[in-house]
Amino acid sequence: MTLDLTRRAFTLAGLSALATPALIRPARAAGSKIVAATFPGSWEDAYRSTLTPTQAQEGFDLTIAPALAQDQIAKLMASRNAPPYDAILVSPGQTDVLIRNDLIEKIDPTRLKNWDKLMPAAQSAWGPHVTIEINGIAYNPDMVDEPTGYKALFEDPQYDKLVAFTGFEQNAAVMAWTEINKLYGGSYDNMQPVWELIAKNIDKLTIATSGDNQMALYQQGEIAVFMCSTGNVAHLNDLGLNCKFAKPASGVPAVPVTIHMVKGASNPDGVYAYMDAAISAAAQTQMAKAPTAMIPMNTDVPYSDEISAFITPEEVAKAAYPDWVAINKHRAAWTEQFDRIVAM
Amino acid sequence: MIRKNLIPAWPLILAMVLFFTGPLVLLFGISLRGPDGSWGFGNFATFLSDGFSRKVLFDTLWLGLRVTALVSLVCLPLVMLYWHAGRRMRGLILIGTLLPMLTSNVVRTFAWVVLLGRNGPIGQSLAGLGLVERPISMLYTEPGLIIALVQIEMPFLLLPVFAVINRADRATLDAAETIGAGPWRAWFTTILPQILPAVLAGWVLVFAGATTSYVTQSVIGGARLIFLPQYVYRQVGVLFQWPMAATISILLLASTGLVMLALALLSRNERLQAHG
Amino acid sequence: MAEKRTLEPGFGAWSYRIFVWGGGLLMLAYLVLPICVALLMSFNSGATLAFPPKGLSLRWYAALLDPVKSAPLHLAALNSLKVALATVVVVTLITAPAALALARGPRRLTSTVEPVLLAPLVLPALVYSLSALLALSLLGLGTSFWTILIGHSMVFAPLMFRTVLGLAQRQSVSLEEASATLGASRLRTFVRVSLPGILPGVFAGAFLVFMQSLDNVDVTLFLGNPGQTMLPMRLFAMLEESLDGRVAAVSGLLILAAALLLITLQRFGGRDAR
Numbered sequence: 001m002t003l004d005l006t007r008r009a010f011t012l013a014g015l016s017a018l019a020t021p022a023l024i025r026p027a028r029a030a031g032s033k034i035v036a037a038t039f040p041g042s043w044e045d046a047y048r049s050t051l052t053p054t055q056a057q058e059g060f061d062l063t064i065a066p067a068l069a070q071d072q073i074a075k076l077m078a079s080r081n082a083p084p085y086d087a088i089l090v091s092p093g094q095t096d097v098l099i100r101n102d103l104i105e106k107i108d109p110t111r112l113k114n115w116d117k118l119m120p121a122a123q124s125a126w127g128p129h130v131t132i133e134i135n136g137i138a139y140n141p142d143m144v145d146e147p148t149g150y151k152a153l154f155e156d157p158q159y160d161k162l163v164a165f166t167g168f169e170q171n172a173a174v175m176a177w178t179e180i181n182k183l184y185g186g187s188y189d190n191m192q193p194v195w196e197l198i199a200k201n202i203d204k205l206t207i208a209t210s211g212d213n214q215m216a217l218y219q220q221g222e223i224a225v226f227m228c229s230t231g232n233v234a235h236l237n238d239l240g241l242n243c244k245f246a247k248p249a250s251g252v253p254a255v256p257v258t259i260h261m262v263k264g265a266s267n268p269d270g271v272y273a274y275m276d277a278a279i280s281a282a283a284q285t286q287m288a289k290a291p292t293a294m295i296p297m298n299t300d301v302p303y304s305d306e307i308s309a310f311i312t313p314e315e316v317a318k319a320a321y322p323d324w325v326a327i328n329k330h331r332a333a334w335t336e337q338f339d340r341i342v343a344m
Numbered sequence: 345m346i347r348k349n350l351i352p353a354w355p356l357i358l359a360m361v362l363f364f365t366g367p368l369v370l371l372f373g374i375s376l377r378g379p380d381g382s383w384g385f386g387n388f389a390t391f392l393s394d395g396f397s398r399k400v401l402f403d404t405l406w407l408g409l410r411v412t413a414l415v416s417l418v419c420l421p422l423v424m425l426y427w428h429a430g431r432r433m434r435g436l437i438l439i440g441t442l443l444p445m446l447t448s449n450v451v452r453t454f455a456w457v458v459l460l461g462r463n464g465p466i467g468q469s470l471a472g473l474g475l476v477e478r479p480i481s482m483l484y485t486e487p488g489l490i491i492a493l494v495q496i497e498m499p500f501l502l503l504p505v506f507a508v509i510n511r512a513d514r515a516t517l518d519a520a521e522t523i524g525a526g527p528w529r530a531w532f533t534t535i536l537p538q539i540l541p542a543v544l545a546g547w548v549l550v551f552a553g554a555t556t557s558y559v560t561q562s563v564i565g566g567a568r569l570i571f572l573p574q575y576v577y578r579q580v581g582v583l584f585q586w587p588m589a590a591t592i593s594i595l596l597l598a599s600t601g602l603v604m605l606a607l608a609l610l611s612r613n614e615r616l617q618a619h620g
Numbered sequence: 621m622a623e624k625r626t627l628e629p630g631f632g633a634w635s636y637r638i639f640v641w642g643g644g645l646l647m648l649a650y651l652v653l654p655i656c657v658a659l660l661m662s663f664n665s666g667a668t669l670a671f672p673p674k675g676l677s678l679r680w681y682a683a684l685l686d687p688v689k690s691a692p693l694h695l696a697a698l699n700s701l702k703v704a705l706a707t708v709v710v711v712t713l714i715t716a717p718a719a720l721a722l723a724r725g726p727r728r729l730t731s732t733v734e735p736v737l738l739a740p741l742v743l744p745a746l747v748y749s750l751s752a753l754l755a756l757s758l759l760g761l762g763t764s765f766w767t768i769l770i771g772h773s774m775v776f777a778p779l780m781f782r783t784v785l786g787l788a789q790r791q792s793v794s795l796e797e798a799s800a801t802l803g804a805s806r807l808r809t810f811v812r813v814s815l816p817g818i819l820p821g822v823f824a825g826a827f828l829v830f831m832q833s834l835d836n837v838d839v840t841l842f843l844g845n846p847g848q849t850m851l852p853m854r855l856f857a858m859l860e861e862s863l864d865g866r867v868a869a870v871s872g873l874l875i876l877a878a879a880l881l882l883i884t885l886q887r888f889g890g891r892d893a894r
Contacts, residue, residue: 212861442882458658
């Protein structure tokens with residue numbers, strides 16, 4: 001149809017096609033290569049810049065592959081016999097799913113030099129916790145007052161049309177919604193209050209497609225408030241944006257993040273080396289700084305100034321740790337229910 | 345030499361059967377697998393008996409039809425301009441059509457994120473004119489999505505039409521005008537019929553593009569506008585429901601296929617063919 | 621509508637001109653302006669993508685070229701180039717001979733096979749990509765460079781099939797027969813007579829396949845190997861997740877590349893004997 005227009009100048013494409021064989025090099029020697037999944041965005045940047053060089057020194061070719069937690073599981077389920085990742089990075093909500101589906105393996109702690117440096121709470125049989133994400137409410141002080149808690153977002157008109165939430169496929173959203181549900185009298189077995197609340201306020205809310213999508217919306221001035229982790233706020237501040245972290249009066253929800261060994265990983269030695277590097281004092285110190293401001297799990301590493309601005313070790317200890325096994329019983333149903341309520 | 349050698353065609357045909365048709369047949373097979381391991385049309389019944397799923401299916405087809413109709417409407421003056429324009433102007437229009445098509449889908453979508461956003465020119469000027477209290481965002485709204493999709497899909501209708509309009513017969517138009525038909529009537533009765541087959545070909549491409557553009561639908565449409573492509577992706581990526589994803593895919597294939605088949609049959613219509 | 625106009629020729633002609641020139645130019649602007657906006661945003665100096673830009677700078681282009689910070693982006697671009705070039709090679713090798721053979725074959729066969737071979741063009745690529753992933757999963761295979769390559773080759777082969785078939789059908793068979801009767805070998809006939817005739821079609825097809833493969837998200841979404849991110853996936857993620865100015869800078873580069881290509885085409889077109 002349109003080809004008369006383009007007929008002539010394809011020598012270019014033809015010539016470049018000749019160069020193809022030179023471009024496709026055989027993959028590097030198997031055995032030294034490992035593929036580790038992390039969350040996209042600042043997690044990916046931090047892991048690549050901090051861990052890839054140190055792993056290269058030890059002879060491991062570490063590829064950091066960005067994917068949301070649920071996507072990581074979907075990809076693992078799709079190719080059980082040839083898992084696309086050697087190591088994955090998720091929170092307890094997904095860990096439970098992974099164990100039930102027999103997709104990850106318990107680790108041998110003696111193979112990690114830095115294991116004893118970890119806080120006891122971070123020493124899980126299924127892999128080391130690398131940080132704890134603290135959740136709260138991010139807000140733009142130029143546009144709105146500091147929210148006193150979750151209820152204000154629905155009840156104070158100054159927040160109308162400026163608040164973003166995401167669906168239940170996001171861990172942060174699960175934590176925020178279940179907390180909100182509790183405030184309005186619900187429980188894990190009774191989410192009715194939160195469904196009614198969403199249905200009533202849907203036109204005042206922005207529903208983002210992913211957790212990080214909220215940051216893009218914030219950056220453009222589409223929204224002024226979203227359910228965040230301290231890391232999100234640190235990232236936005238690093239971009240030069242004015243953004244503050246508010247702790248909900250009802251308590252801060254917290255969730256550890258864990259590296260797991262994928263069952264059938266092509267290179268277990270590489271995975272252990274990678275885990276060890278991720279919990280080493282050097283890496284944990286680096287990632288405790290801006291822009292990631294990840295709370296260190298290595299007891300040798302103190303809280304950085306960036307982290308201290310958000311939270312203290314005492315508050316982390318007192319944070320609300322949700323019951324993921326109870327949540328997972330309902331999660332698929334909640335996810336579908338949410339989509340149905342918000343669909344236009 | 346009279347017996348033609350068809351051997352060179354076999355690699356392509358075999359590859360298509362093995363790597364293209366094969367998986368699709370398998371997809372259909374998997375869609376028949378029920379959640380309890382039984383076989384049958386249970387997933388289809390589940391999907392079609394669910395009001396929400398039906399709405400997603402309907403919304404997807406409705407989106408495709410609206411975009412196709414609007415693209416036609418918007419392209420009409422441009423095609424007429426192309427017909428009347430001189431050599432230079434035609435070159436300009438052609439570049440204007442090819443430029444958005446040659447830039448990446450991501451670029452086009454990015455441009456609309458900026459344009460439709462709260463701080464974009466549309467939102468700002470509405471507020472500036474005092475029509476709305478504070479700048480509004482058209483991102484994540486259906487009108488916003490349609491405005492963007494129409495622009496993104498325009499080249500797929502324009503290019504096939506431009507390709508045939510060059511060959512359109514000018515004499516009939518002149519004849520129509522000599523016997524006293526006004527310019528509107530002359531154009532619509534003599535030129536339009538000649539380009540109709542190309543228009544139909546364009547419609548198929550526009551419809552296919554609008555209903556299956558995963559990127560634009562999710563980045564401009566957002567989480568509250570759910571169409572079949574995202575629905576499929578969510579079944580796999582979030583809910584891990586493979587057979588249901590297969591079922592929805594088959595329905596997407598069948599429903600868009602039916603609409604396109606109808607368009608294709610229309611283009612085989614003898615009366616239309618006679619002019620082409 | 622048309623009848624009403626003819627009652628009053630003056631108004632008809634007048635409204636026609638306004639519709640054609642006013643409407644036509646307006647729609648041309650609708651088509652082109654978004655691209656101009658994307659280009660303008662790439663010179664934005666602020667951290668947020670406000671329109672109009674607060675100031676002009678090349679900072680996002682600098683960030684884009686930064687070998688450390690943008691390493692993943694560079695890697696993704698390289699991956700995409702590899703796949704696009706390999707796809708062009710595969711598609712050319714299997715499609716061009718097939719199109720040529722079918723163009724010479726019995727008409728009825730061609731008209732039966734043609735729609736089947738063109739189907740991937742209009743079927744949702746996302747559906748195909750999911751089905752291919754399911755097939756791989758059943759076979760116990762994982763995704764890799766090769767799965768993306770096969771996926772792209774299948775979905776984009778019709779583009780080349782169509783361009784080559786169109787030219788081959790127009791080409792005169794008698795020329796080939798003449799060559800054969802004059803004693804030329806099959807190979808010689810192919811190289812001297814058949815090939816030059818379809819070459820423009822092969823180039824046009826290669827160009828389309830290359831561009832489409834470079835820009836594809838749907839196929840890669842399911843068939844892509846997580847360890848090997850492709851450029852459009854990377855850009856899509858940046859667009860949705862961490863909107864930074866580099867998306868604008870990439871857009872700017874792609875727009876400039878497309879514009880340069882078009883200008884070159886236009887130049888060549890001018891000189892070509894039409």
